[in-house]
Amino acid sequence: MFFSVSNAYEKKRKELNKFATLSTPLTSEETIHCSKQLDHFINHYQNRKISKLNIHGSLEGYTLTLQIEGDLDMVTSEVLSSYIETNKHKWKSVQELNIDLGKLNFFDTSGIHSLILLILEVRDRNISIEKICTTKTSFEVLNLMGIPNALKEINCGNFIAI
Known part of the structure; x- marks a missing residue:
């Protein structure tokens, strides 16, 4: 079983793009929820230190x-x-x-x-x-x-x- 972080990131990015290209308001609950998930994902990478x-x-x-x-x-x-x-x-x-x-x-x-x-x-x-x-x-x-x-x-x- 193999899970790809980059695939999950890309999936979420595409989902956000879909919301942006539809006439879904950027302040809708769905869009904000999607954006928060992507933020959490990115923060995991940005906050990395030496691994222990x-x-x-x-x-x-x-x-x-x-x-x-x-x-x-x-x-x-x-x-x-x-x-x-x-x-x-x-x-x-x-x-x-x-x-x-x-x-x-x-x-x-x-x-x-x-x-x-x-x-x-x-x-x-x-x-x-x-x-x-x-x-x-x-x-x-x-x-x-x-x-x-x-x-x-x-x-x-x-x-x-x-």
């Missing part, structure tokens, strides 16, 4: 909570992949997984790919993904890319914007 990623796992009973914080991008996606490989043998008793992305500052397609690999790994181990927490802004970007709907189709997690 931390993953904190805590097991409580049969529930594993992974808190992923920092920047999940091409540079750091290997950190998540390595975390999966290093720790998956410890997940034998895990029945539920919660993923907390609330402290994720930035992500790109490589990062999303490694997150999808995590989700598929736990699904293959019959671990139920209960919730995926994210910020409202990050959720809007992920939603632009179709991630929540794609995961819903394969019964993997419910997104909760905090």
Whole structure:
């Protein structure tokens, strides 16, 4: 499964152009909503710093909570992949997984790919993904890319914007 950030950006740009060429007022709710989504997307790129990623796992009973914080991008996606490989043998008793992305500052397609690999790994181990927490802004970007709907189709997690 591969998701392209540039395709999501281009899709949103075309959607805004469509509104501009129709006689839709630039102050309409649809146009403003579209514009805000594009702004959030652009801000993710403009606010990038040197990439760092931390993953904190805590097991409580049969529930594993992974808190992923920092920047999940091409540079750091290997950190998540390595975390999966290093720790998956410890997940034998895990029945539920919660993923907390609330402290994720930035992500790109490589990062999303490694997150999808995590989700598929736990699904293959019959671990139920209960919730995926994210910020409202990050959720809007992920939603632009179709991630929540794609995961819903394969019964993997419910997104909760905090």
